[in-house]
Amino acid sequence: MSTVGDHIDLAEPHMRENLAMAGLDVEYIRATGNTMYFLDENGQEVPVIDYAGGYGALILGHNNPEITAHAVALLNAQIPILAQFSRHxxxxxxxxxxxxxxxxxxxxxxxxxxxxxxxxxxxxxxxxxxxxxxxxxxxxxxxxxxxxxxxxxxxxxxxxxxxxxxxxxxxxxxxxxxxxxxxxxxxxxxxxxxxxxxxxxxxxxxxxxxxxxxxxxxxxxxxxxxxxxxxxxxxxxxxxxxxxxxxxxxxxxxxxxxxxxxxxxxxxxxxxxxxxxxxxxxxxxxxxxxxxxxxxxxxxxxxxxxxxxxxxxxxxxxxxxxxxxxxxxxxxxxxxxxxxxxxxxxxxxxxxxxxxxxxxxxxxxxxxxxxxxxxxxxxVLDLLEADDGRVYRLVEERGGRLKAMLQSLAAEFPDVVKDVRGKGLMLGLELHDQSDSQAALLRDFARAHILGYVISGYLLRRHRVRTFPTASAANTLRFAPSVELTDGEIAQLESGLRGLCSILRDQDEQALFA
Structure with missing residues (x-):
């Protein structure tokens, strides 16, 4: 059983073992916008672009400053948080x-x-x-x-x-x-x-x-x-x-x-x-x-x-x-x-x-x-509706840019990428199944339905990109970043996915697990 500091880890130990196997057992210490940070072995912050986006919960980004300021003001005002059977x-x-x-x-x-x-x-x-x-x-x-x-x-x-x-x-x-x-x-x-x-x-x-x-x-x-x-x-x-x-x-x-x-x-x-x-x-x-x-x-x-x-x-x-x-x-x-x-x-x-x-x-x-x-x-609703729905227009524009990049990769690697789906900033990249791969590790992980998490570990370790497969479709990587997504962040994802596609095309399992 794994430990955290001097304490035995009793919180979902099986999940922690799987995260460690895939190289995803990272403790994030800070987050803002589309970026999360962990500490390296020297105690230095390492930025990671977050495309998992809290499984879709972060359309306005991590610790959005306007929402955070509002939350702090509410707490400082000592509002009654639990006041059941009263006017809310x-x-x-x-x-x-x-x-x-x-x-x-x-x-x-x-x-x-x-x-x-x-x-x-x-x-x-x-x-x-x-x-x-x-x-x-x-x-x-x-x-x-x-x-x-x-x-x-x-x-x-x-x-x-x-x-x-x-x-x-x-x-x-x-x-x-x-x-x-x-x-x-x-x-x-x-x-x-x-x-x-x-x-x-x-x-x-x-x-x-x-x-x-x-x-x-x-x-x-x-x-x-x-x-x-x-x-x-x-x-x-x-x-x-x-x-x-x-x-x-x-x-x-x-x-x-x-x-x-x-x-x-x-x-x-x-x-x-x-x-x-x-x-x-x-x-x-x-x-x-x-x-x-x-x-x-x-x-x-x-x-x-x-x-x-x-x-x-x-x-x-x-x-x-x-x-x-x-x-x-x-x-x-x-x-x-x-x-x-x-x-x-x-x-x-x-x-x-x-x-x-x-x-x-x-x-x-x-x-x-x-x-x-x-x-x-x-x-949150006020922010979404502000400036005559600017957020909705920005989601459509940023999502279109992200989807175009994914579609370009699909065209470049048709033997690796099966499909690109979704709208706005809720997109998926489906990879071809590797269950019959000639590379033993790729084949075994695919048959165990965990290759998607191993791939996510590669993207995190090598390219500082955070994403995961969808829960019931292990070959589909999800992308649900916030509306603050930048061209630079899209380019970083593109670089990581291009490296991944090259590895899967060449069946280079050593590069994937290095």
Whole structure:
């Protein structure tokens, strides 16, 4: 077991071992903008360009001076950070600002209610809970209607005004047939839809909506049941919905006869969608598939949860990546950059027509909506919106420059680079699989799904560039720097990636591990 100073390292020792193996076990002591610093053996600071960007949480950079000054001012003012069951002015302001931005971007004035949380996965959990609260209310209303219709039919038969359906001699037999069929269906748990390649967190429910089996399978018995929809595949969603549909039985009196009718049962709790998949490999939902999702979900009354935890907050050149493909959500989840790199804060936004006010009483968190993180979030939104959205324009320009460089490398090394994907400052470079490499170490690490981390170690050690593969697509390197990205930082990444591509092209494993 490794040690830190004189202390045994009990914090994720297996992770530390993997970091050491890949050459990534570096302790950073300072960070600003896109640069992080560690100390070399002589105690001198070594700068590293950070393209990991806190997994998308640093759109405004490390220790942004305006956010930092605001945070210090809040603490110096001794604001009440934890004041549960009171008026939270900063949270109210943040919710109002979010509505202002989203309504402008969507071109719709329907408001969204805000449910604050601490992390992205918690916001997803809140979305699942709220969606199930809505579905349960629909089920309750539906069963109430069926019960009333059964009693109306019973009265009509008793009064001699209606006859029973063929095969039933007594009304009680008919009522029991309906009740038994419905009882079997009513105890079934809801199904949630998500895309293949999705990542929605690792908490009890959210992990079941995360497609990666390594994360999901050990906990499959605990929570939400998911059905995964093939990514960007026309017709696949409609087929899954048709296969999953179910009906309750009800009765109607028509033309002097009692008839058995089917009533659509709300099987699906919600459809969770990342407009650009982060951990799945930087995969973009197409506008055509987004339209199919909206149409299919509207047809069955299934709400859409748009997960903008990584792709939102301006990272793609728009506040919501989903707005660029015309995907309208009933729910939105935001986190990561909402905290400005300083605060841990997330939010679930629920469309007014979907919102249930009783949710506020049955769902809560000690640290959600606290005075500090809410005030920081509001300042972040103000900075994003400043100068008529200058940050969004800069993200688009800087992202375009970075993507052009990556595409140039792909053209130069077609046998090494498989694809370049993403928008704005959420980009991915997919490398060809090395599982059949003639170089033993490359082959073995690729088959163990850790070559991406070894490559990251090479880029860090040799080129002072910090990046990592996406969690569920080990051959895809992610690039999520801040909007402060400079041409010099892009050139440093280009130099490192060119060296990497040359090594993989030549199968020079010694150079990679030197």
């Amino acid at each position: 002015t900063a949270a109210i302001g943040t919710a109002a600002k979010l509505n202002e931005i989203i309504q402008r971007e969507l071109g719709d004035d329907e408001p969204y209610y805000a449910v604050f949380a601490n992390t992205g996965a918690e916001a997803i959990e809140a979305a699942l809970k709220h969606a199930e609260l809505n579905r349960a209310a629909k089920v309750s209303a539906l069963t109430g209607e069926i019960s009333a219709a059964v009693e109306a039919a019973r009265a009509a038969v008793a009064a001699g005004e209606a006859s029973l359906p063929a095969g039933f001699q007594q009304f009680d037999d008919l009522a029991q047939h309906v009740a038994q069929h419905n009882a079997e269906l009513l105890v079934r748990p809801p199904l949630f839809l998500a895309l293949e390649g999705s990542f929605h967190g690792k908490l009890v429910s959210s992990v079941q909506l995360t497609h990666n089996e390594e994360f999901r399978t050990p906990f499959a018995a605990l929570a939400a049941q998911a059905v995964f929809v093939p990514f960007n595949q026309p017709g696949a969603l409609t087929k899954i919905i048709e296969q999953g549909r179910a009906s309750l039985l009800g009765l109607v009196v028509d033309g002097g006869a009692v008839q058995i009718v089917e009533r659509d049962f709300p099987v699906f709790g919600a459809f969770l969608v990342e407009p650009i998949q982060g951990e799945g490999g930087i995969n973009e939902v197409s506008a055509e598939f987004a339209a199919e999702i909206r149409q299919a979900c509207e047809a069955i009354g299934c709400p859409i949860v748009v997960d903008e935890i990584q792709s939102g907050m301006g990272r793609t050149g728009a506040f919501l990546a989903s707005s660029l493909i015309g995907l309208r959500g009933d729910y939105y989840t935001l986190a990561k950059s909402l905290g400005g790199g300083l605060a841990k804060v997330s939010v679930l936004l629920v469309r007014e027509s979907c919102y249930r006010k009783e949710f506020e009483l049955i769902h809560s968190s000690t640290f959600a909506k606290d005075g500090f993180s809410s005030a920081v979030a509001l300042r």
